[in-house]
Structures are given as structure tokens and as C-alpha cells.
Amino acid sequence: MIITDTHTHLYSESFNEDREEMIKRAIDANIKRFFIPAIDSTYIEDMYALEKQFPENIFLMAGLHPTHVKENFREELAIVEKQLNERKFYAVGETGVDLYWDKSTLDIQQEAFAYQIRLAKKHKLPIVIHCRDAFDEVFEVLEQEKGEGLFGVFHCFTGTFEQAQQALSYNMKLGIGGVVTFKNGKIDRFLGQIPLSEIVLETDAPYLAPAPYRGKRNESLYLVEVLEKVAAVYGSTPEEIAKITTRNSRDIFGV
Numbered sequence: 040m041i042i043t044d045t046h047t048h049l050y051s052e053s054f055n056e057d058r059e060e061m062i063k064r065a066i067d068a069n070i071k072r073f074f075i076p077a078i079d080s081t082y083i084e085d086m087y088a089l090e091k092q093f094p095e096n097i098f099l100m101a102g103l104h105p106t107h108v109k110e111n112f113r114e115e116l117a118i119v120e121k122q123l124n125e126r127k128f129y130a131v132g133e134t135g136v137d138l139y140w141d142k143s144t145l146d147i148q149q150e151a152f153a154y155q156i157r158l159a160k161k162h163k164l165p166i167v168i169h170c171r172d173a174f175d176e177v178f179e180v181l182e183q184e185k186g187e188g189l190f191g192v193f194h195c196f197t198g199t200f201e202q203a204q205q206a207l208s209y210n211m212k213l214g215i216g217g218v219v220t221f222k223n224g225k226i227d228r229f230l231g232q233i234p235l236s237e238i239v240l241e242t243d244a245p246y247l248a249p250a251p252y253r254g255k256r257n258e259s260l261y262l263v264e265v266l267e268k269v270a271a272v273y274g275s276t277p278e279e280i281a282k283i284t285t286r287n288s289r290d291i292f293g294v
């Protein structure tokens with residue numbers, strides 16, 4: 040069995056004390072593929088170091104996170120563009136819109152999002168979307184950029200059934216993480232109606248730990264909790280869900 044964590048920030052400072060052991064714990068539990076979203080240029084070196092340490096398991100993205108879209112965002116996007124021209128990445132992201140932390144940057148967040156979609160299309164890569172309190176604002180950009188070459192993952196999907204349908208209509212798969220295990224997370228109520236071909240699994244570590252670790256530091260090992268919950272929702276087995284969602288991740292990221 041191979042389980043794929045399609046979204047995990049393994050380079051985060053939260054893992055400075057035990058990074059290597061934490062990654063090995065996950066690998067020992069069959070979580071063998073880690074897709075690593077970018078945040079901004081300050082993390083690039085740490086991401087490359089991680090890839091060097093676990094070359095078979097680590098797959099990097101290049102991008103600018105919406106909460107890090109500040110006055111200097113054009114310089115940051117130029118760095119992303121340069122990275123994409125210089126070497127292999129598996130996706131552009133994470134990008135999108137976050138209105139939970141800062142509403143004042145909406146315009147430049149949308150501009151940076153649209154720009155990254157165009158970069159992804161140019162490099163024939165998927166985009167990985169972060170959306171927090173901003174479904175309308177994310178859909179507005181996707182509506183404008185939709186069409187050939189647009190595909191990817193709607194990471195940490197937490198919307199309604201209707202919003203899920205709309206995300207799928209833009210050729211996105213839904214990234215299902217810890218929220219599916221929460222009592223008030225709501226997505227478990229309709230998830231079973233979404234075809235299994237349309238979902239991938241993720242932790243978003245170190246954030247959003249699944250039950251029973253809710254509120255604690257999340258790590259990739261806890262993807263097992265997500266896997267078991269998703270298997271229960273679909274009336275399937277963890278082995279079958281691991282197989283299908285790993286295959287889906289291969290279809291998206293090309294590896």
C-alpha cells in the first residue's frame with residue numbers, strides 16, 4: 040500500500056526538532072509520497088534541502104501563498120517564474136485567496152493567483168489552490184482563467200456540495216484533509232456523493248491535525264486518520280482508498 044500526502048509543509052519550523060524521525064514515521068506507515076507546497080522565497084532553500092534528503096519521496100511545488108502576497112509580490116512572482124524555468128516542479132502553489140487573515144490585499148491576491156495560473160498553464164503543471172473565506176473570490180478568478188490547461192487541486196476543501204461541484208467543473212480535484220474527521224466539519228455529510236476519482240488526501244501539516252489530534256501539531260503520519268475516515272464515508276477499505284487516491288495524485292502531478 041502506498042499512501043500519498045498531496046499537501047504537507049514538511050520544511051516548517053514546527054518540525055525543526057524532529058523532522059527526520061517525523062518523516063521516517065510516516066514512511067514506515069506507507070505514506071511514501073509527499074507533495075510540498077511553497078509559501079514564499081524564504082523557504083526555498085529548506086525545500087531543496089528536504090528534497091535532497093528524501094529524493095524518492097519529496098515532490099516540490101513553486102508558488103506564492105495568498106497570505107504572503109504583500110507589497111513585494113511582483114518580485115516574489117518573478118522568483119517563482121525563475122524557479123519554474125530552471126528546474127522541475129510538480130505543481131504551482133499554493134496560490135489562491137485568503138480573506139480570513141487579511142481582506143485589504145484582495146486585489147493583489149487575485150492578481151497573484153491569476154498570474155500563477157498562467158505560469159502553471161505555460162509549464163503544463165497543475166495549480167494547488169488555497170481558499171479560506173473566499174469561495175466567490177477564488178471562483179471569480181477561475182471563471183476568468185478557465186479552459187484548456189487549467190487543472191489541479193482545491194486544497195483542504197471545506198465548502199458545500201454545490202461549491203464542490205463548481206470546483207470540479209474547473210478540472211480541480213478536492214484535497215481532503217483533517218477537516219473530514221471533525222465533528223462539525225460538514226464535508227463528511229456529502230463527500231460520499233463525490234466520485235472517488237475526484238479526491239486526493241492531504242494533511243496540510245503542521246496545521247489542521249485530524250481527530251483525535253485536533254488542535255495539536257499535525258504531521259504526515261496522521262494521514263492514516265484521514266484515510267480511515269474517508270474509507271468509512273465511502274464504505275470502502277483503507278487499502279482501496281489509498282490505491283485510488285494515489286492513482287489520482289499521479290494523474291494530477293504526473294509522477
Ligand SMILES: [Zn+2]
Nearest residue numbers: 046076133243
Ligand atoms: Zn498549505
